[in-house]
Amino acid sequence: MKDLTCLFLTLNKVPWMKFHNEKMLEAIGDYPLITISRLPMNGLPGIQIRQGAEQSHDKIFQMMLVGAKMATTDYIAIVEDDMLYSKDHFELRPPLDTFGYNWNRWVMFTWDEPMFSFKRRYCNGCSILPRLELIDALEERYKKYPNGIPHLLAGEVGYPKVEKALGVKVRKSMPMYSKTPVVQVQHIYGTPGIGRAKPDPTKDTMDLEARKTRRRHGMIRAYEIPHWGRAEDLIKHFL
Amino acid sequence: MNKDITAIFLTQNEVPEKWAEFHKKCLLEALDGAPLIIMSRKPMDWGNVNVLQDKPKSLSNIYRQLLRGAYIAQTDYIAVVEDDTLYPREHFLQLPPKDKIGYNMNHWSLFTWITEHHTKPTYSWRNRRGNYSMLSYRKLVIEALEERFAKYPDGTPDRITGEIGRPMVEHNMGITVRPVHEFETTVSIINFNHASASDDLQRRQRKSLGEIQAFDIPFWGKASELVLRFK
Numbered sequence: 152m153k154d155l156t157c158l159f160l161t162l163n164k165v166p167w168m169k170f171h172n173e174k175m176l177e178a179i180g181d182y183p184l185i186t187i188s189r190l191p192m193n194g195l196p197g198i199q200i201r202q203g204a205e206q207s208h209d210k211i212f213q214m215m216l217v218g219a220k221m222a223t224t225d226y227i228a229i230v231e232d233d234m235l236y237s238k239d240h241f242e243l244r245p246p247l248d249t250f251g252y253n254w255n256r257w258v259m260f261t262w263d264e265p266m267f268s269f270k271r272r273y274c275n276g277c278s279i280l281p282r283l284e285l286i287d288a289l290e291e292r293y294k295k296y297p298n299g300i301p302h303l304l305a306g307e308v309g310y311p312k313v314e315k316a317l318g319v320k321v322r323k324s325m326p327m328y329s330k331t332p333v334v335q336v337q338h339i340y341g342t343p344g345i346g347r348a349k350p351d352p353t354k355d356t357m358d359l360e361a362r363k364t365r366r367r368h369g370m371i372r373a374y375e376i377p378h379w380g381r382a383e384d385l386i387k388h389f390l
Numbered sequence: 391m392n393k394d395i396t397a398i399f400l401t402q403n404e405v406p407e408k409w410a411e412f413h414k415k416c417l418l419e420a421l422d423g424a425p426l427i428i429m430s431r432k433p434m435d436w437g438n439v440n441v442l443q444d445k446p447k448s449l450s451n452i453y454r455q456l457l458r459g460a461y462i463a464q465t466d467y468i469a470v471v472e473d474d475t476l477y478p479r480e481h482f483l484q485l486p487p488k489d490k491i492g493y494n495m496n497h498w499s500l501f502t503w504i505t506e507h508h509t510k511p512t513y514s515w516r517n518r519r520g521n522y523s524m525l526s527y528r529k530l531v532i533e534a535l536e537e538r539f540a541k542y543p544d545g546t547p548d549r550i551t552g553e554i555g556r557p558m559v560e561h562n563m564g565i566t567v568r569p570v571h572e573f574e575t576t577v578s579i580i581n582f583n584h585a586s587a588s589d590d591l592q593r594r595q596r597k598s599l600g601e602i603q604a605f606d607i608p609f610w611g612k613a614s615e616l617v618l619r620f621k
Binding site for chain 1: 498515576603
């Protein structure tokens with residue numbers, strides 16, 4: 152019996168859904184799949200749950216809690232609709248008391264020069280999470296914030312900065328590396344952030360449209376990477 | 391040009407001749423006139439100062455020569471330059487805090503050999519600080535290395551020798567663990583791994599690639615083409 156469930160979260164806004172889902176199914180293989188989507192997802196195996204159109208960081212964690220409670224495996228892998236996964240990503244396992252994040256993650260932007268970039272940072276879509284620890288962590292958050300996690304405080308479980316700011320228990324976490332990288336696309340369909348708690352009007356635009364393309368590449372950059380090929384070719388699937 | 395930095399170039403003069411020429415050209419472009427001290431095994435007729443290494447080749451000797459170079463330099467900052475590493479100009483423009491050892495973390499390794507597990511020239515990155523990317527306040531480097539050699543006057547044992555500011559290294563040596571400032575330039579440093587390196591894993595070609603890998607990167611281009619320079 153498999154010990155990991157893939158939890159696929161989507162608002163069905165991204166333009167590459169067909170390509171994404173093909174790649175996703177190749178990567179997840181026989182692992183059970185729970186899809187939480189806004190629209191019905193024909194052709195996907197496993198359990199499907201609907202979510203509304205509302206888009207917020209808080210809602211992502213609410214949906215993760217729903218999915219984690221529905222699953223029965225030891226681990227949950229979060230699958231996002233703007234990320235392409237490799238088979239070996241889903242083979243990663245942190246200890247049962249530790250949230251694991253795959254650091255072998257390249258990011259592409261839909262704007263700017265086609266390029267992959269890398270930052271040493273946790274990303275929700277790269278997480279492999281012990282299910283019971285995840286439930287415990289999210290229930291703790293929602294007990295403290297019954298009306299939802301404030302936008303500026305929402306962030307990955309096991310991320311010390313986030314959990315300290317939330318005033319909840321700082322959980323164990325660790326970076327991991329899959330042999331084959333995962334690729335994430337930064338695009339205009341994501342949940343726009345409002346940035347820092349105290350924005351600097353000379354540097355921080357409050358225009359949500361402008362903020363969608365405001366991210367900066369990581370300094371470690373590449374045009375071609377193993378498995379996925381050239382950024383200029385791969386990004387075409389999203390545009 | 392950054393007038394406040396001196397490059398300390400450490401070489402055993404064992405790298406291939408054509409590569410050494412290419413490396414020199416790239417280095418002089420990157421330094422853009424900044425002072426250069428060469429600590430070499432054989433006399434070299436370029437750079438501002440050339441000093442011959444006075445101890446046999448070893449890991450400890452790398453740091454011994456770095457200390458000698460740091461004494462000679464007169465700028466506030468020094469940057470290590472290794473003979474198997476290519477640097478971007480931007481690297482030598484960095485000025486990390488004076489109380490921390492600086493490391494540029496935008497560094498790729500490029501292996502000059504191919505194995506059954508590594509069949510294509512590949513840039514690879516590991517979350518590790520390398521001496522080749524160290525750039526720091528000169529007096530802090532002197533302080534750290536003087537402490538090291540005061541405790542080990544005959545040289546530090548190879549099995550525990552390593553970078554300044556790496557906690558495990560300094561912990562094992564029983565010396566002060568120096569705080570570190572990691573920075574990243576937009577253009578990468580490229581560290582070639584080859585059979586004449588000091589690292590035993592490289593000499594035996596048993597080193598494994600870092601986890602983050604790429605075939606083609608900005609500025610330096612394709613790994614398959616750049617690797618051909620090392621000959």
